[in-house]
Amino acid sequence: ETGVTQTPRHLVMGMTNKKSLKCEQHLGHNAMYWYKQSAKKPLELMFVYSLEERVENNSVPSRFSPECPNSSHLFLHLHTLQPEDSALYLCASSQDQGFSYNEQFFGPGTRLTVL
Amino acid sequence: GENVEQHPSTLSVQEGDSAVIKCTYSDSASNYFPWYKQELGKRPQLIIDIRSNVGEKKDQRIAVTLNKTAKHFSLHITETQPEDSAVYFCAAHNQAGTALIFGKGTTLSVSS
Numbered sequence: 001e002t003g004v005t006q007t008p009r010h011l012v013m014g015m016t017n018k019k020s021l022k023c024e025q026h027l028g029h030n031a032m033y034w035y036k037q038s039a040k041k042p043l044e045l046m047f048v049y050s051l052e053e054r055v056e057n058n059s060v061p062s063r064f065s066p067e068c069p070n071s072s073h074l075f076l077h078l079h080t081l082q083p084e085d086s087a088l089y090l091c092a093s094s095q096d097q098g099f100s101y102n103e104q105f106f107g108p109g110t111r112l113t114v115l
Numbered sequence: 116g117e118n119v120e121q122h123p124s125t126l127s128v129q130e131g132d133s134a135v136i137k138c139t140y141s142d143s144a145s146n147y148f149p150w151y152k153q154e155l156g157k158r159p160q161l162i163i164d165i166r167s168n169v170g171e172k173k174d175q176r177i178a179v180t181l182n183k184t185a186k187h188f189s190l191h192i193t194e195t196q197p198e199d200s201a202v203y204f205c206a207a208h209n210q211a212g213t214a215l216i217f218g219k220g221t222t223l224s225v226s227s
Contacts, residue, residue, distance in 0.1 A: 033214065043159070043204055043217035056213045090158065097213055103149070104215065106158040 003027040004107035006091050012113045013081065021076040021110045023091030031097035032074040033104065034066060038087040049074060050097045081114045088112070117142045117209040121218025128195050130227045138205035138218050139187040145207040148181060148188045149215070154201045162203075163190070195225045 003026040013019050025032065034046040048056035049068040063085075065077040074091055088109045094102035118141045128134050140148075149164035165172045165179045165188065172179050176195075181188040192199055202222050206215040 042202070042220040043206075045214050045216070048214045050213075056211075058214075103161045103164070106160070108158050 004091060004093055004105050006089075006107040006110050008110060009108065010111045010113075012115065013078070014115050015081060015083070017081075018077070018079040020078065021089055021091075021112075023074040023076075023107055025072055025074075025091075025093040025105070025107075027093060027095075027105060029093040029095050029105075030071055031094045031102070032068060032071070033092040033094075034074065034076055035090040035092065035106075036087045037090055037109070043090075046076075048097055055097065078112075081112075083114050086112055086114045117207075117216050119205060119207050119216045119218045121205050121221060123221060124219065125222045125224070127224045127226065130195060130197060130225055132195055134192045134195055134199070134223055134225075136190045136203055136205070136221045136223070137187060138189070138207075139185075140207040140216075141186070142207065142210045143183075143186065144210060144212075147208055148179070149206050150179060150190050151204045151206065151217075152201045153204065153220075159204060192223075195223075197225050197227050199223060200225045 005024050007022045031050045036044045045058045046060045047066045052068045063080050067075040090109045091107040092104040094104045121138045146167035151159040152162045153159040163177050165181050176193045178191040202220045204220045205218040209216050
């Protein structure tokens, strides 16, 4: 295992629901990432956090709201999602971010289905 | 904006053959180019990476080459085995240096 865990592993929600995805890394890393993986865009970067500060928001709709309370935890809060948001959501972490040649370690992902 | 193009999208080879996957990137400031392998139902994992100060790197059956002038880099797998079957992603840093931009992936199938 890579030391990055995600819960839940599977989630089914209606368009009016509010849910949260959780990611935890046990590697002592300073940067954490959210990716969306779907058939159309296999690894689409959503958000980047470095030392608990958001450094990248890749034009993600406001119905996705990230939260990074500390360097080990990352959340993705979901509300009023659309069926096209159904995808695998992957969390990743790295020692640092930016031009520092850091390997990203991925979690197992949360398979989200929006009905 | 920054872009990483990857091809082919699918590649089928016979066991023992070589496989080559190519990527081009748009930002000339990119200086780090990793390759990730994602087996079916599993998470992506780094298999090899190259920095801009070298032109080639090899690790057993896997090699990566980089041409900074042409802004393209390639993954070479020799003596392919069925367990090499997976989706392979290339990546390069974005212009701001804040994150990696991934290619769309290549599905490699190795038949025995």
